[in-house]
Amino acid sequence: MARTVTEDNQILGTLQNVIFSANDSYFKILSVTVEDTDLDDWSEEEMIVTGTFASVKPGSTYAFYGQLVTHPKYGQQFQAARYENQMPADEKGLIAFFASGDFAGIGKKTAEKIVNELGTQAIDLILSDASVLDGILKPKVAKELAEKLQENLGLEKLFVLGHQVGLSADLAGRLFDHYGEEAQDILQNTPYRLVYEFDGLPFKKVDAIARHAGFALDDPERIRAGVYAGILNACYSAGHTYLTVDQAKQAAWQTLQSELPDFSQVIDQSLGGLVSQGRLVYQDGIYQAKILADAEILVGEKLQSLIDGRSAVRTDSALVDTSFVVPENLDLDAVQKQAIEDALTNQVFVLTGGPGTGKTTITKTLVATWESLVRHQAQSEKTDQDWVKQNRVRLASPTGRAAKRMTEITGYEATTIHRLLGITEGDDAEFDEDNPISGGLLIIDEASMLDISLAASLFAALPDNMHVVLVGDADQLPSVGPGNVLYDLIQSPKVTHVSLEHIYRQGKGSSISALAQAINAGQLPANFQENQVDRSTFLTTADQVPKAVIQVLRAAVKKGFTADQVQVLAPMYRTPAGVNALNQEAQDLFNPVQPGQKTLQQGETVFRLGDKVLQLENDSERDIYNGDMGRVIAIHYKKEPGVAADSLVVDFDGQEVWYTSKTLNQLTLAYATTIHKAQGNEFKLVILVLTGQFKIMLNQNLVYTAITRAKESLVMVGDYSAYEYAATHPVPLRQTLLQSLLAGEGVNGADVAAAKPKQAAQPVDHAVQEQVATYQADSKSQQTAPKSSESRFDQGATAADKQVPATNQVEAAPALSTNELTTANFDQALANPMVGMDQISPYDFMPVEP
Ligand SMILES: Nc1ncnc2c1ncn2[C@@H]1O[C@H](COP(=O)(O)OP(=O)(O)OP(=O)(O)O)[C@@H](O)[C@H]1O
Secondary structure, three states, X not given: OOOOOOOOEEEEEEEEEEEEEOOOOOEEEXXXXXXXXXXXXXXXXXXEEEEEOOOOOOOOEEEEEEEEEEEOOOEEEEEEEEEEEOOOOOHHHHHHHHOOOOOOOOOHHHHHHHHHHHHHHHHHHHHHOHHHHEOOEOHHHHHHHHHHHHHXXXXXXXXXXXXXXXOOHHHHHHHHHHHOOHHHHHHHHOOOHXXXXXXXXXXXXXXXXHHHOOOOOOOHHHHXXXXXXXXXXXXXXXXXXXXXXXXXXXXXXXXXXXXXXXXXXXXXXXXXXXXXXXXXXXXXXXXXXXXXXXXXHHHHHHHHHHHHOOOOOOOOHHHHHOOOOOHHHOOOOHHHHHHHHHXXXXXXXXXXXXXXXXXXXXXXXXXXXXXXXXXXXXHHHOXXXXXXXXXXXXXXXXXXXHHHHHHHHHOOXXXXXXXXXXXXXXXXXXXXXXXXXXXXXXXXXXXXXXXXXXXXXXXXXXXOOOEEEEEEOOOOOOOOOOOOHHHHHHHOOOOEEEEEOXXXXXXXXXXXXXXXXXXXXXXXXXXXXXXXXXXXXEEOOOOOHHHHHHHHHHHHHHOOOOOOOEEEEEOOOOOOOOHHHHHHXXXXXXXXXXXXXXXXXXXXXXXXOOOEEEEOOOEHHHOEOOOOEEEEEEEEOOOOOOOOOOEEEEEEOOEEEEEOOOOHHHEEEOOEEEHHHHOOOOEEEEEEEEOHHHHHHOOHHHHHHHHOOEEEEEEEEEOHHHHHHHHOOOOEOOOOOHHHHHOOOHHHHOOOOOOOOOOEOOOOOHHHHHHHHHHHHHOHHHHHOOOOHHHHOOHHHHHHHOOOOHHHOOOOOHHHHHOOOOHHHHHHXXXXXXXXXXXXXXXXXXXXXO
């Protein structure tokens, strides 16, 4: 069922009819009469052609370029990678074309008039400027002709032009959807504006388009766009919201890689130009992309107004002290009580804590206490139901999964932040400063994932009298997009913050919490390699990882764990110990190929009926989000009765979502995922893989985040020194201004050079930046997702994937032989089926009944 298209053959044919036309894409199935072809073994008159087409017209002649494939049910058909409308080339043909009856008010005479006046380039001339018809046709007829031509041919031309400059038909289609008829003009005349306007189109791609259109290497437009793209990419790769002058210049050099003389001066001029165009902001030695500067200022100012605001619900200390509604009548400790009191008496409050410290308990207490305060006040002041509704609790989280968990735990509706704000693809948010959301208390969970762009959209939409509580684990990975919102708020003296330190969780998962805390403190615990009731360590070389993971998975399956309950985590996609390889292995274990089993292929991934899958992008229209996991419950092939196109149906916790060729690249296998993708999710058993090959990604927060995804059991596989390296390397410093903006100091308050307590200073990593740019070129998710950097969710992992030189190995692990499970006895175990892995002690950790 592979659908890989390599362009190698051609068909010239007349379109008989359009058999199928998808309504969510430009995909079509055509019946074509073959006039000429270079296919050796084709003798039939009719051919079925599939592909991405504009509004193709029966009777018109097209050249299709692509490949003959054999469909298992419908036999041979031609998959077109691209096509060209064979426009009538001579005057006679053109006259017949205009007089074909397709164009209202144009008969043979008028058609002749058009061709006489405009010549054989008539169509091109009309398409590029309809005013050439002035004086030739009546204004109404001219307008209709131009519109129809644009409609019929504009997109086709864009497909052709796109193909010439390396744009996929899909991307060309999206450019057309975004810019309409202007798209072609932009590609040919002002391509560099795409760098500023079309989110996710990398500079390299735009540059290739522009170079094709004749722009010179030293064109000022090109240099400016390159400088801007370089700065933005540097910010996205390192999480910064600003760059120093040197960093900005370095980023620009890296992107443009020019050997032109005086290039340094050219960059200086471009920086100045971008500032005067309002695309960059310069202040006191730093450059910021205007969009990031605006977002930071908005968050800073809005936080100040929230802090200064007063909620309609009375929450003075005397009142709240006596009103706590604690779940299960737990005896809260002093810090927890303080947290609730502070949360209720401060308009903005931040609660942080590791797993098992009581964040959920506090959230539940807050929700119940708030509701009770609202009820109490409503009764005593005899307010109406509207007042109660206006002051209700709202719950949201950056991920769909975390929102679902919040709903389960609190019994209140929780949504993603995107949904809370009514953000849909390509549209502005429904709720913003002019149309704020309603509610009295807003609790945001997983606040560590909040980047500055999403934070700006969120804070803009809050009424000034709203009570806001941000809950998160400050030691998890920072947001993927620029900004360090949770960290900056914690550091700010203006924001009240309580950190829960005491771990309450007993039994399963408790030694995992202790391990997480040790890693947080910068070291592996002394008992790291000793098996605990809920965790074990299994040291292997990188090459042995797949075998080891499979053995652990087999043991887990034997104990009754399902694929949903077990999650394999690795930092990156590539390498033999990476997510891609582990997914293949795990798929074969959990869902082996069966005769007659339905499959559908997307790129290199073959989805099988029953597979565990992961959504890679936010798709708010379909209410599925980056990081959501589901199961393939049906696969349909086109031409099965009632089926329009190959499709796959995924069940996301009871919500069924259909995928066709247009959307299937939003999906991947989910037996193994990156740690970034697992944020906001929790699993009964986590199998974590760290090896020296992932060195570029390793740091405390990454391994901490991975470990704390495990609810009950954790198996750590890989190289001791990789774990040690991660535990001793704090997450790199992010350069942000939110703290100083909150302090009212602006840029002057930012101490660029000073390393913050938990974070290590880091120069902008240009290698990573470059990879990010390449990644953006490859990644469709970058082209379609909303502007929020949540769309770049997995960027760090993916970017790093592309630069894994062998030299990234962490030094050989001296501790390898200290574990009872040495490389040697592991190999022995695998080689000798008598020594089943089940008999080896690390798996004995799993007495847990799933
Ligand atoms: N003061 C307390 N006394 C006794 N048990 C407590 C107390 N606070 C919390 N717990 C219990 O500890 C466990 C963990 O608490 P909770 O789920 O609130 O933590 P959490 O920080 O949300 O953890 P996670 O992030 O892992 O979900 C729960 O079983 C909870 O009932």
